[in-house]
Amino acid sequence: MPKVWETLKYYLNKEKLMTVSQxxxxxxxxxxxxxxxxxxxxxxxxxxxxxxxxxxTIFFKDEFGEDKILPVKGNLEKDSRIGTVNYVSxxxxxxxxKEINKDEPVLLESISASVLxxxxxxxxxxxxxxxxxxxxxxxxxxxxxxxxxxxVVSRFxxxxxxxxxxxxxxxxxxxVISYSxxxxxxxxxxxxxxxxxxxMKLVGASDSYVKNPFIYQGVFFSLISAASASVVMVVFGVSxxxxxxFSKGLSLGFVPGFYINxxxxxxxxxxxxxxxGFMLGYFGSNxxxxxxxKY
Amino acid sequence: MHQIEFKNISxxxxxxxxxxxxxxxxxxxxxxxxxxxxxxxxxxxxxxxLIKEESPSSGDILFKGESVLQIPQEDVxxxxxxxxxxxxxxxxxxxxxxxxxxSIALEVVDSKKEEIKNIVPNVLSLVGLSDHxxxxxxxxxxxxxxxxxxxxxxxxxxxxxxxxxxxGMIDPDAADEVIEILQKINSLGTTVIMSTxxxxxxxxxxxxxxxIEKGKLISDKEGGTYRA
Numbered sequence: 160m161p162k163v164w165e166t167l168k169y170y171l172n173k174e175k176l177m178t179v180s181q182x183x184x185x186x187x188x189x190x191x192x193x194x195x196x197x198x199x200x201x202x203x204x205x206x207x208x209x210x211x212x213x214x215x216t217i218f219f220k221d222e223f224g225e226d227k228i229l230p231v232k233g234n235l236e237k238d239s240r241i242g243t244v245n246y247v248s249x250x251x252x253x254x255x256x257k258e259i260n261k262d263e264p265v266l267l268e269s270i271s272a273s274v275l276x277x278x279x280x281x282x283x284x285x286x287x288x289x290x291x292x293x294x295x296x297x298x299x300x301x302x303x304x305x306x307x308x309x310x311v312v313s314r315f316x317x318x319x320x321x322x323x324x325x326x327x328x329x330x331x332x333x334x335v336i337s338y339s340x341x342x343x344x345x346x347x348x349x350x351x352x353x354x355x356x357x358x359m360k361l362v363g364a365s366d367s368y369v370k371n372p373f374i375y376q377g378v379f380f381s382l383i384s385a386a387s388a389s390v391v392m393v394v395f396g397v398s399x400x401x402x403x404x405f406s407k408g409l410s411l412g413f414v415p416g417f418y419i420n421x422x423x424x425x426x427x428x429x430x431x432x433x434x435x436g437f438m439l440g441y442f443g444s445n446x447x448x449x450x451x452x453k454y
Numbered sequence: 455m456h457q458i459e460f461k462n463i464s465x466x467x468x469x470x471x472x473x474x475x476x477x478x479x480x481x482x483x484x485x486x487x488x489x490x491x492x493x494x495x496x497x498x499x500x501x502x503x504l505i506k507e508e509s510p511s512s513g514d515i516l517f518k519g520e521s522v523l524q525i526p527q528e529d530v531x532x533x534x535x536x537x538x539x540x541x542x543x544x545x546x547x548x549x550x551x552x553x554x555x556x557s558i559a560l561e562v563v564d565s566k567k568e569e570i571k572n573i574v575p576n577v578l579s580l581v582g583l584s585d586h587x588x589x590x591x592x593x594x595x596x597x598x599x600x601x602x603x604x605x606x607x608x609x610x611x612x613x614x615x616x617x618x619x620x621x622g623m624i625d626p627d628a629a630d631e632v633i634e635i636l637q638k639i640n641s642l643g644t645t646v647i648m649s650t651x652x653x654x655x656x657x658x659x660x661x662x663x664x665x666i667e668k669g670k671l672i673s674d675k676e677g678g679t680y681r682a
Contacts, residue, residue, distance in 0.1 A: 354545070355547055357545070358545050359558065361534065361545065362535075362558065362559040362562060362606060362607075362609075363531045363532065363533075363535035363559070363562065363563060363610060364562030365528075365531045365563070366528060368562050368564070369562075
């Protein structure tokens with residue numbers, strides 16, 4: 160172990176600029192990876208919340224009174240595809256309208272409950288059923304108009320997909336750059352200590368004696384960079400938790416109905432970053448050793 | 455069983471250059487052997503093959519009856535501890551003292567500090583450099599540097615000591631001192647193989663001489679001289 164620290168100290172003293180740039184590039188890589196994973200989870204969560212909010216509003220004709228609408232409500236509640244059905248009467252609609260437009264007295268003067276339609280707000284258990292239900296509702300007797308926010312959800316999905324692709328490409332690019340940085344940093348050390356290493360091999364140093372300090376160096380840089388990015392991620396997780404943007408927690412898209420506390424998630428993410436850091440450092444230094452130490 | 459045996463060794467590089475062509479010889483424990491020949495004859499290649507720094511294109515090399523070619527990579531360091539090598543350019547670390555340059559051979563095998571403290575003064579005494587332990591290589595003459603390299607090679611108490619053109623960069627008096635040390639080491643039972651094109655030394659010692667020219671073994675004579 161002292162030999163490892165000796166090698167590290169030697170490198171840190173001799174290659175200050177390289178050390179800083181190595182930390183920066185690798186730090187940015189892990190930060191990007193962390194941000195990318197966070198974006199995926201946050202957008203999955205936002206999508207889940209949007210989907211939960213997505214509802215169909217069925218507006219009824221004026222002549223289709225409450226006595227006819229309530230039986231329809233009763234029938235809809237029996238449908239296995241439907242989660243909840245909420246009746247909004249003409250009076251309730253006026254109250255909501257007034258609440259929304261309370262700063263527009265002129266507009267409110269001309270509005271009465273008779274102008275606004277009564278409606279049913281329907282939430283589907285599965286967002287995929289929304290379109291089919293909408294078509295069915297349109298064909299029902301007394302229906303004036305059916306609205307649902309299909310566009311918002313599908314547009315959000317499209318934006319998320321684009322973000323995933325760009326994020327993924329960025330992360331891969333920075334991983335390649337970081338991998339090269341690990342290799343070139345070790346090349347510098349190996350070149351500057353070339354004669355010493357050659358002598359070590361000639362006097363019978365074991366492979367591990369020569370190789371290990373370089374592997375430790377590569378892993379050390381990667382882990383410190385990953386740890387720095389992890390700290391940022393934990394701070395972010397704590398902030399999300401404090402602001403309480405997502406009351407249920409963060410949703411993992413691949414586990415339906417599962418929500419995780421943002422702080423716990425940031426700790427898991429930190430572990431992922433540290434594991435990636437270890438692998439990047441380990442494989443990068445092994446590649447450098449193979450190439451420049453001819454092992 | 456011979457200590458070292460080269461069996462029909464040929465070495466050809468990818469470029470097509472053939473440096474050794476069907477070379478066969480053996481060396482027994484405790485011998486003092488000169489390998490002579492002009493520059494580029496293949497002398498250094500023989501040494502590199504013996505310590506498995508390179509592999510032959512064909513043939514086999516035995517060390518104590520075991521094929522060097524069959525030694526797995528992880529066991530090569532162990533082979534190199536049994537065969538000490540000193541080079542023409544000394545290969546000393548300028549930033550380390552004489553004592554530290556010798557210690558490195560023991561540190562790389564994780565020897566205990568106590569062990570290093572005992573061995574280093576002993577080998578420095580053997581090469582007559584006890585009072586130079588704290589000197590840096592830049593404070594030493596060529597001959598003294600070569601003696602440090604010999605001390606380092608002896609730290610593992612090798613079975614064989616190879617001196618690859620060890621007197622090539624030093625003056626005749628210093629060369630004589632180095633040869634004297636090599637003879638002393640040989641008298642203690644260590645096999646010494648010296649590759650050289652220093653005619654004066656070879657003729658003075660009248661030891662066994664293996665002559666290599668253009669990659670071929672030309673002669674192998676006990677009590678030989680450089681020319682015959």
